[in-house]
Amino acid sequence: MTVSRVSGWDLHCHTVFSDGTKTPTELIELAHAAGLEGVAISDHDTIAGWQEAKAAAQAKHFPLIRGTEITAEHLHTSVHILAYLYDCEDKGVLDMYAKMRQRRYERAQRMVERLSHDFPITWQSVSEQVREGEATTIGRPHIADALVSAGVYKTRSDAFAGAINGKSPYYVPVDSLAATQVIFALKQAGGVVVLAHCGAVKRNRRRMLTDDDIELFAREYGLDGLEVYHRENSREQQERLSAIAQKLGLLQTGGSDWHGEGKPNVLGENRTDTSTVQEIIRRGRIRLIN
Ligand SMILES: [Zn+2]
Ligand SMILES: [Zn+2]
Incomplete structure (x- = not known):
């Protein structure tokens, strides 16, 4: 079967290994069928889907970046951190995951x-x-x-x-790790680290990450990029984030935040361009699967 290629990669995808409804194998098959150039698996706080995704990507000769979306916080603002191509056996990363699993x-x-x-x-x-x-x-x-x-x-x-909403009386917040600590650990493990949807107003009504926060992560902790193209970043926020990225020399990525049938987000609805992906691959410690 020939599939016509659409340009770009989807670098933000969830599977059954966190809160998505499709398996990593289905992710690879659907990304291939959609004509994407390649895809990243980025389940919440886990690498558990990497092995299956790798096997599926190799079987289809479809390019795969292994990654994770990690929940952290900074000054009471929730921060989602996408990390790609890091060494998952690094001691600092293993300790970080053990701590997070226990809290969740x-x-x-x-x-x-x-x-x-x-x-x-x-x-x-x-x-x-x-x-x-x-x-x-x-x-x-x-x-x-x-x-x-x-x-x-x-x-x-x-x-x-309803009952499990953040405003419900049954809701219990998770104590997330500090974003600075998470970025530090992932950079030490050779990861390429990108802030996910940090212009999503609805996610942080009290306080959003400021330009200064982003600058701190970039200058002091080695943040690599911003996920500019995401459905929850408004046009104004995309412009703001793009300007910050240009000023600080950060990569600009895009992703769908696909969850299978768990959310309306469509695989490939936002994408990252080929040259940005090549830079991510160049910087990452572990290799691209293809
Ligand atoms: Zn997120
Ligand atoms: Zn996500």
Whole structure:
């Protein structure tokens, strides 16, 4: 089958190894069918999907960048950090992941405990929603799915709008690691580090990352780039981020934040150009799969 190529790569994709609905193999197949030049896997806070994605990419000879989207915080602002092509066996990275898993696990347990007073769910019923067993980070999507399967809500989105919403009394925030600490660890491990959707107003109504915050990450911690092209960055924010990137000499990336059927985002709806991807590959410590 010949597929006509559309220019660019989608560098922001989630699979069942975090809160997406498709497997890494399906990601590779769909990215290939969509005619993308290549794709990055970037599940939340895990590398658990890398192995399957690598095997699928090699089988199809489809270019794959292995990455992760890590949740962190800076001055009470939530910061999502995309890291590509880093050494996942680096000691600092392993320690960082162990700390994060523990915090997320405890938070999910506290939320389920609160919810169980008013809804027919248990830790057991939430655990049953995890698609790939131990490898997945249990989080709000799984609690949402447990509420759906208990008949409380029709869809995962309804649950996100209801009891597990950030404003709900059942909500428990996760204590994220400091963004500076996360960027430092990933840079030490040879990663190429990009701030995801940092112009998304809805995600941080109280405080967004300022130009100075971004400058600090770039000058003191070695931040490589900004995800300028993302559906949640408004046109004005894209212009702002692009100007900051030019001023600081940062890479400008784009990604769909695809979650399969879990969200309306379409694979490849935002992309990163070929020359930027080549620079990412040049900087990264581990190799491109193709
Ligand atoms: Zn994100
Ligand atoms: Zn994402």
